[in-house]
Amino acid sequence: MTDPRPYVPPAVPRVQHSPTEPLGPVNSAITPRYAGFATFARLPRIDEVPAADIAVLGVPFDTGVSYRPGARFGPAAIRETSRLLRPYHPALDTSPFREAQVVDAGDLAVNPFDIGAALETVDENLSAMLAAGITPLMIGGDHTIALPALRAMHRAHGPVAVLHFDAHLDTWDTYFGADYTHGTPFRRASEEGLLDLDALSHVGTRGPLYGAEDLTEDRRLGFGIVTSAEVGKRGIDEVVAALRERIGDRPLYVSIDIDVLDPAHAPGTGTPEAGGMTSRELLEMLRGLDGLNLVGADVVEVAPAYDHADITSVAACHVGYDLLTLMARRHARSRAEAAVTRNGATALTGV
Numbered sequence: 001m002t003d004p005r006p007y008v009p010p011a012v013p014r015v016q017h018s019p020t021e022p023l024g025p026v027n028s029a030i031t032p033r034y035a036g037f038a039t040f041a042r043l044p045r046i047d048e049v050p051a052a053d054i055a056v057l058g059v060p061f062d063t064g065v066s067y068r069p070g071a072r073f074g075p076a077a078i079r080e081t082s083r084l085l086r087p088y089h090p091a092l093d094t095s096p097f098r099e100a101q102v103v104d105a106g107d108l109a110v111n112p113f114d115i116g117a118a119l120e121t122v123d124e125n126l127s128a129m130l131a132a133g134i135t136p137l138m139i140g141g142d143h144t145i146a147l148p149a150l151r152a153m154h155r156a157h158g159p160v161a162v163l164h165f166d167a168h169l170d171t172w173d174t175y176f177g178a179d180y181t182h183g184t185p186f187r188r189a190s191e192e193g194l195l196d197l198d199a200l201s202h203v204g205t206r207g208p209l210y211g212a213e214d215l216t217e218d219r220r221l222g223f224g225i226v227t228s229a230e231v232g233k234r235g236i237d238e239v240v241a242a243l244r245e246r247i248g249d250r251p252l253y254v255s256i257d258i259d260v261l262d263p264a265h266a267p268g269t270g271t272p273e274a275g276g277m278t279s280r281e282l283l284e285m286l287r288g289l290d291g292l293n294l295v296g297a298d299v300v301e302v303a304p305a306y307d308h309a310d311i312t313s314v315a316a317c318h319v320g321y322d323l324l325t326l327m328a329r330r331h332a333r334s335r336a337e338a339a340v341t342r343n344g345a346t347a348l349t350g351v
């Protein structure tokens with residue numbers, strides 16, 4: 001008997017305009033979009049490149065939900081749907097995957113039976129990424145995972161501004177005596193001193209609350225609110241201008257619960273509420289954030305089992321793509337600023 005010969009899989013052609021440029025997505029003109037392993041937007045895996053600037057990280061965790069479970073299947077659904085994303089963003093005139101090395105870092109192995117352990121896993125991994133200079137985009141998973149993300153952000157950047165898109169406040173205190181759930185991350189983060197209390201906003205909230213004190217408590221924790229109805233009445237540009245003024249140049253974390261969208265645009269989620277924003281409104285708002293100091297983001301609460309025709313993961317992957325584009329543009333700006341500083345120093349010393 002002869003030894004079996006090892007099977008060498010065919011090389012996957014990727015978009016790369018020059019050897020010094022970041023390694024881009026799988027080339028869809030050569031390998032069809034629906035073929036091959038699913039990474040976000042067909043980007044390289046983190047182990048395929050020597051160093052990454054920005055990473056998509058899946059967190060398949062939904063032990064913190066209060067109503068319909070299933071967001072643990074969000075990362076896989078979003079990756080599948082993201083196969084159709086293309087490498088040029090016309091609205092921002094940017095090829096995000098040329099501006100920075102963007103990768104898919106796979107999924108974290110989060111404990112489904114121990115919320116505390118799961119939060120630690122997220123915190124540790126995000127902290128390690130931030131220490132390596134990688135900007136994370138987390139795809140969930142339920143909203144509980146925003147808390148360990150904010151712990152890691154605080155460790156790296158100090159108190160951060162938060163722009164929180166959601167149907168709900170997520171500043172409730174406890175459910176059934178539990179402190180760590182998908183309805184409580186922003187209260188815990190505020191209590192733990194992780195947030196810059198002058199720059200916290202919820203956008204898109206709506207629907208019934210337990211009582212008026214929910215809003216008083218939310219204000220006391222430091223949040224301002226732009227409701228879903230106000231977005232419609234005031235218009236995107238005015239709301240974006242007000243948010244930008246509040247955020248300034250602070251390090252900014254953007255957390256997007258996909259239920260900020262109307263159930264018509266995102267039916268596959270755990271706690272849907274009528275009267276939400278459209279996906280067009282959300283994407284326009286995100287594009288309005290260009291130029292801000294975006295240090296991390298998440299897209300959470302995609303529960304594909306309640307979906308049909310991938311409506312929710314289509315919305316979520318486009319939201320993720322816009323966040324990656326903002327991050328890539330921020331990387332390009334810092335690189336350009338560093339080059340100017342270097343050249344300035346060279347001119348001064350005459351070297």
Ligand SMILES: [Mn+2]
Binds near residue numbers: 143182257301
């Ligand atoms: Mn939420």
